[in-house]
Amino acid sequence: MAQLFIALVHFPVIDRNDRIVASAITSLDLHDLARSGRTYGVSAFYVVHPVPDQREFAARVIDHWMEGPGRQFDSRRREALELVRIVPDLEAALASAAAIAGQQPLTVHTSARAVGRLGYAVLRERLEAPDGPPLMLLFGTGFGLAPSVLERTDLALAPVLGPGDYNHLSVRAAAGIILDRLRGH
């Protein structure tokens, strides 16, 4: 089974008016994506933010649960947060993942907009192939990944849809759903 990585990107993302922004790190995002990542056998979860203060905030959240007052409360939370790596940009995430997996992962764009046509069953097969390359799923905060990220990714997944055309999911729900479609039992 190919190794799977996830990255939560805070820059460059778009806001509600399609402007390029850096979004603030939300502590619940770190917990939720770490727990989903652990559930679905992810090798590492990259929290990507270019601003040092924001990376320090994320590090303090993790430290609270891994080493600080939260440590005694919940070993399952620790197991999940162990996956988190805080990095300034995607290049750093890819370098770290390449070191873990032994080769550079292909990047996979995820979006609520119809930018990608790669189906979930196809990507799931690639993940299950014994000799497949590692993959890194990119999730955007705010209103989604900036167009410049799409240009640099290797693959783009189809949007998650229900019975209608409304698909304004939170990144916490969307990441869980996409991981389940690719690795769920």
Next chain:
Amino acid sequence: MAQLFIALVHFPVIDRNDRIVASAITSLDLHDLARSGRTYGVSAFYVVHPVPDQREFAARVIDHWMEGPGRQFDSRRREALELVRIVPDLEAALASAAAIAGQQPLTVHTSARAVGRLGYAVLRERLEAPDGPPLMLLFGTGFGLAPSVLERTDLALAPVLGPGDYNHLSVRAAAGIILDRLRGH
């Protein structure tokens, strides 16, 4: 297609030590489950809390986005929050859902523990049957629904699993994943 309802239960749930507690309402839970509910064609989303102050807090969160300062920002958020009904107990949720659907829904227990053996494909078929009864999925906050809730439910779903045995998902991720398994395209 049978009508589908969801309920987020804050009492009775268990804490990390298996004690029966009422958990506090989290504003992000309301947003995330409303957005997932709208995406997957849910008819109503019940926020269940026995404490009046907590129900008033939830009502203020909704009101901010539906009628207050948040109204101008995001019509997709309003479309989702329109689904929310704040109720004191499951009986009130079931009475409201029965009024909407024309018949009493069957209740479906969800849990990370292996209490239920009903598979997702089986429940999905029931939902898609033209003459099936409406269903209400019950999601527990804290560390999950109390055992007394299981005793009163009609059906119990198998836990959501990935490749391993770790399945400590957030309720925000779990609700999205379960809705996707039952109604995703």
